[in-house]
Amino acid sequence: MDLTETADEQAFRAEARAWLEANVPSVPLPSFDTAEGFELHRQWEAKLYEGRWSAVSWPVEYGGRDADYVKWLIFEEEYWRSGAPGRVSQNGIFLLGPTIIEVGTPEQKARFLPAMAKSDEIWAQAWSEPDAGSDMASIRSKAALSDDGSEWIINGQKIWASRAAWADWCFGIFRTDPESSRHKGLTFILMPLDTPGITVRPIAQLDGDTGFAEIFFDDVHVPIENTLGGVGNGWGVAMATAGFERGVSLRSPARFNVAVDRLIKLWIKIGDPDDDTMRDAVTDLWMQAEGYRLHTYMTVTKLLEGGHIGSESSLNKIFWSEMDVRAHELALQLLGPDAERIDGPHERWVDGFLFSLSGPLYAGTNEIQRNIIADRVLNLPRG
C-alpha cells in the first residue's frame, strides 16, 4: 500500500490541471441534450482532442496517452474540479472505445477510434427495447444476413438510446439467430444513424431536454464488417461493456467529490452553522463521496495488479446513484422555497436533482443490481 502519488503521477496531474485552466470555457455550455448544446460540446471535445485529453486511457496510436487507471482517475479529478463541460462523447470514448480496443479488428480500430477520439463521430448506445427494460436478455430486434452474406438487414426498435437525438452513430445488440432466446444468438453491431430505414424519435425527459430517443429500424442495411466481436457473441461483448460501465467509467468519483464540495460551499453560504442535523447530513455525504473515491482506487489497483471486476461492480452502481440523489435532495432542502425555481441562480442544483433521479433507473435499475449482488456476490439461490 502506498497512497501517495508517484512523481510521474504528480507531473501528469500538473499537466492536466494547467491545460484545463487554460482551456475550460469560462461560461457553462448549454445542456448537450439540446441541439445547440450538442454542437458546442462537440467543439469542446475537439479541443480536448487537440490537447490529447479526450481519451487519456486509450493507446497513443489512437489519440490517447496510454494512461493507466490511476492516471485516468487523476485526470477525472482534475477535469471535474476545473468545471469543464459534461462528456457528450461518453458512450463512445468510455463504453464502445475500450470494447473496440479489446475485441475489434485492426480495420475497425483504424476506422472508428480516431474519429471517436476527435468526436467527429459521436455515438449513441442502443441497448434497451420497449419490452426489455431491465430484462436486457429478452431482446427482439432482429438482424438477418442478406442473401450474399455481405450485409445485416435490421428490423425492430430500441429505446432509451442516450444521445441518439443528435449523435452520428449507434451501437447495440441484435438477435441474429431467430431460433435463439435470451442471451444466445445475439450480435453486437455498429451503424450510422443516417442509414436509410432508421428513424430516430427523441424522447423528452423530466426536464424537457431530449437526452434519449427511440430508434426504429425498418429494413436497415448494414455492412457485415460492422459486426463487433463476432456473430453470436453479442451478449458477452455487451456485458464486458456494461460491466465496465457500472464498475468504473460511468461515474468516476471525482464528479461526486466535486458535487459534495459544492454542497459544502452552499451549506457554508446559506446553511445555519448551528444546525447539527444538516451539518451531520453534509458530513455523511462527504464520507460517502470520499468512500466511493477510496473504493474506486482499490478497484483500479486490483485491475492494475491483474485482477478482474466481477459482479461487485453492481455495488458501485447502487452506491453512487443513491448518493447522488441524496446529495441533491440535501441541496434542495438547503435552498427551501428557492428550490422550486428552475431558471435562477440555483438552476444547476434543480437540474442536477432531476438528472440524479435517472441514476437508480438506468444502466440496470438498482433493484436488478441488488439481485445481481445477492445471486453472484452473496451466492444466494436464484429466485
Add this chain to the structure above:
Amino acid sequence: MDLTETADEQAFRAEARAWLEANVPSVPLPSFDTAEGFELHRQWEAKLYEGRWSAVSWPVEYGGRDADYVKWLIFEEEYWRSGAPGRVSQNGIFLLGPTIIEVGTPEQKARFLPAMAKSDEIWAQAWSEPDAGSDMASIRSKAALSDDGSEWIINGQKIWASRAAWADWCFGIFRTDPESSRHKGLTFILMPLDTPGITVRPIAQLDGDTGFAEIFFDDVHVPIENTLGGVGNGWGVAMATAGFERGVSLRSPARFNVAVDRLIKLWIKIGDPDDDTMRDAVTDLWMQAEGYRLHTYMTVTKLLEGGHIGSESSLNKIFWSEMDVRAHELALQLLGPDAERIDGPHERWVDGFLFSLSGPLYAGTNEIQRNIIADRVLNLPRG
C-alpha cells in the same frame, strides 16, 4: 369528528387512574419470562381482576366492564402511564378471550372466560411449527379423532409458543383432515399443558429469559369439547385472532407514547440540548408514537361505526415494530458506552432494545406483512 372525551369517558379515565395509583406495585416485578416473575405477575393479574380491570373490554358477566374500544384505549393509556407490570395474561385476555366470546359455545364461555379473567389459568399460544414459521398455513401437527369420536389424539410439534414455559393451558391449530393441505382441514383446539403426552421445552431468547418454548405432542388425548369454532374451521378462527392481534390489541399505542416520554426524559437528563440531530430524532419518534395513537383512534372509531379491520392491520404491525426498534436504538445511542452494561441503572433500555428486536420478527415477519399490504391493500399481482 369530535376529538374531545365525553363525560362518561372522562369518568372512566379518572376511575382507572385512581385505582392504578392506589394499586400498582411501587417496585417493578421481575420479568414474567422467569419462574419467579411469572407467579408475581399472576398475583398482579388477580389483583387487577379484583378491581375488575383485568379485561375491561369483555362483557360484565365474564368479569369485564363492557368497555368499548375508545374506553379500552383510555384504560391502556392509564395502565401504561401508571408504570404497571406487563400483561402475562396477554395471550388469553387479548387474543383467545375475544375469539371465545365470538365463536365459543355457552359451555366454553362459562368454563374458560372467568378463569382467564382471574388468571387462575394463564394461556400460551401455539401457532408456529418448526417448518412453518412465516408460512403459517403449512402446519403439520395432527389431531385425529379417537374411535368413539370423543377425543382428539394429537401428535406433532409447535414452536415459539409464548408464555409456554409456565402457562397452564395452550391454544393452537392442528391438521384434523390428513388429506388436506394449506388453509383447509385445520381445527382450533384448547388443552391444558399438563395433559399426559405434552412435553414443554423452554427456549432461551436473546436476553437468556425463556419467553417461549417448543411444545411436543405425543399421543395427547384432548376432549372433543375443547374444539373452538368447529372442526375444519381452524384457519378462519386463527385469522380472526391474528387479525385482531396485528390490528389493535398486540401493541396498544399507549406503550409507545410512554416509551417515547421516557426517551424524552432521558434526552433531557443526559442529552446535549444543542444537538439538533438528536433533538430532531427524538421529535421524529414523538411524531411516530403520536401518529400511531391517532391512527389507532381512527381505526377504533371505524370499528365502532360498524366497519371492519382488513389487511390494513399489517400496516400497524410494521409501523409499531420499526418504531419500537428505533426508539430503543436512539436511547442506546444517548447512553453511549453505558449501553453495554445490562445490569445497571439503564437495564430497562437494554432489555427493551433486545425485546424490540423481536417485533419485526414475530406475529408474521415484517416481510410477510409487506407482501400482505402489496397484495391485498395495493392489489398488486401475487408473486
Add this chain to the structure above:
Amino acid sequence: MKFSFTSDQQQFAAGLREMLEREFTAAHLRHVWETGAGHDAALWSRLAEMGVLSMMLPEADGGMGGSFVDTILLIEELGRAAVPGPVFETMTVGALALAGTPWAAGVADGSVAVTAALMGERYVPHTAVAGVVLLSDHDSIRAIETSQLQLTEVEGIDHGRQLVTFAGTETAGAFVGSDRETATDAGSLAAAAYLLGLSSRMLAIAGDYARDRRQFGQPIGSFQAVKHLMADALLKVEFARPAVYRAAWSHATDSDTRARDVSMAKSLASDAAQKAARSALQVHGAIGYTWECDLQLFMKKAWALMPAWGSASYHRRRVSDAVLGPR
C-alpha cells in the same frame, strides 16, 4: 371521542372525486401545462358552483360556513387530481383573510382567486390567475390586488403553479382579517392535505403500471422488490393521514396545540410525498423519467409543495419546540 367524518362530509368528498375523475383527467392537467393557462377556468367555475371554493367562507359572505374539518377531505381530493391554480390557498387562507371584505363575494362565486406569500418567500405562485395576493406585515396580513404589484415571471418546476418575483408591496393593499399565524397554519395544513391526495395518486399511478408492465415474463408488481417499495411508501402516507385530519380538528377548534398539530401534519405529509414520488418513479423505471409519462405532472407538484408553506424540517422544529421546549 370520535375520529371520523360524517357521512355528509364523506359524500361531498366522494362527489368531488367522481367529478374530478370524469372532468379533470391527467390529459386536462397536461393541457393547462402546455397552454400556460395556470388553471382551468371551466373547472374553477364548477368548483365555485359546487361550493368547494367557499366551503370555509362564512354564510354571511355567501359561503358554505364550513369548518376546516368540513374542508380537509375536499382539499385531499383536489390534490389527488393535482388541480392547478391557487385552489387550496383560496379555499383556506383566502376565505379566512377575506371574510367580511368586499372580495369575499368574489371568492364565493369564483371570480376572485387568492394567492399568498406569508412566510417571507421570494416568489409567489399563481399570480397569473389570482386577483388578490396576501402578504404578511408583521403579525398581520395585507391583501393587495395583483394588478397593483410589479411582477416578473420566473420559471418554476410545476407548470400548475407559475411563479413570479414581486415588488411594490410597501404600502399597497388593505389590512384584512386573520392573523398571520392562523393564516400560515391554514395554508400549511391545506398544503399537507393536498400532498396527501397527491401521494395517494402517485401510488395509484404506480400500482396501475406495476399491474400492467411485464418484465422477465411477469407483471413487475409481482416482484417482492416492487411490492415492498410500494408498501413502505403506503405506510408513510397512511400514517400521515390521521395527523392531517387531526390538525384540521385542531385548526377548526382553535386548539392550544394547533401549531404543533399543523406542523406535525405538514412535516409527515411532506415526507410521505417525497417517499411516494421516489417509489412511484422507481416502479416506473425509465418511462417515469419522461415528459410524456403523466407521473411527472404529479411529482413536480409534490416537489414544489414540499418546501412551500414550510419544509418538513421547518415544521419538525416547530413540533420540537412544542414537545421538547424551545431550543
Add this chain to the structure above:
Amino acid sequence: MKFSFTSDQQQFAAGLREMLEREFTAAHLRHVWETGAGHDAALWSRLAEMGVLSMMLPEADGGMGGSFVDTILLIEELGRAAVPGPVFETMTVGALALAGTPWAAGVADGSVAVTAALMGERYVPHTAVAGVVLLSDHDSIRAIETSQLQLTEVEGIDHGRQLVTFAGTETAGAFVGSDRETATDAGSLAAAAYLLGLSSRMLAIAGDYARDRRQFGQPIGSFQAVKHLMADALLKVEFARPAVYRAAWSHATDSDTRARDVSMAKSLASDAAQKAARSALQVHGAIGYTWECDLQLFMKKAWALMPAWGSASYHRRRVSDAVLGPR
C-alpha cells in the same frame, strides 16, 4: 498510488483465517462465554506464537516491527472469528504504549494482555485476563497493573468482553509512551477493523441460513426481500472497508488527516455493523432471536463495540470538524 496489500500481508491474514476457522469455531466462542473465562488461553498463546499479538511491537521489544497496514487485515480476521479478550487492544494500543517498557516482552510472548479505558469510560473491559490497564491522564497515558486496581464486576452484553468498574487509579502506575490521541486513534481504528470482520461474519451466517432454510417451498434466500436486505447490508460493509484500510495507512504514516480518517473508518464501520446485525437477524427470523443461535454471539459483540472507542456519531462529528471546520 497503490491501494492494495502485499502478498505477504494477504497470506498472513489468510493463514490466520484458516487457523481460526479450524481452531476457534463458534462452539469454542460459546465455551468461553459459558465458562466466563473471558478469553481462550490456548488460542492466546497460539496468536502470540504466530506473531499476531506483537505485529506492531518494535523488533527491539521482541515484536514483529510491523505497521498498522501490516496489522489491519489481522484484526479484521480476529473480528470475523469474534475472538474474545483484549486482543485488538493488546495488539495496537498495548504495543504502542508499552513499547520500550518492561511489559513489552510480555506482550510479545503472550503473557501480558492489555486493556484500556482512554476516553473517560465508566467501565473497562477484559480485566479478568488483562494484566495491564491503560488509562488516560490529560494528554498522556498511564499503565497500571490490574492487580493494583479495585475492580467491581458488572454485567455486560458481550460475555467475550467482561466489564468492571474501577477505582484506585489516582496515582498508581507509570507514564508510558504514546500520547493519548495516537492511542485512542489506534484503538478506534482497531475496533473499526474488528467490526468489519464481525460484519462480514454476520452476513456469512445469514447467507448460510438463507441458503438452507425453506419457507413457502423455496429456500428463503431466493426471495427478493431477503436478497435485497442482504445486498444493502453488504453495500455498507464494502464501502466501510476502504475507509478502514486507508485509515491504517494514515495511522502508519502519521498523516495530517489521521484523526479525520480514523473517525471516518470507525463511523462507517459502526454503522455497517449495525446494519449487518439487523439484517442478519431479520433473515433468521425467530431463530435468530434465541440464545442457542450462534448469531447472537456476534451481534452482541457488535453492539458492544459500536459505542466503544467512540460511537458513530462521536466520530462523525470529528470528521465534521475536519471537513467543515469546528462547530
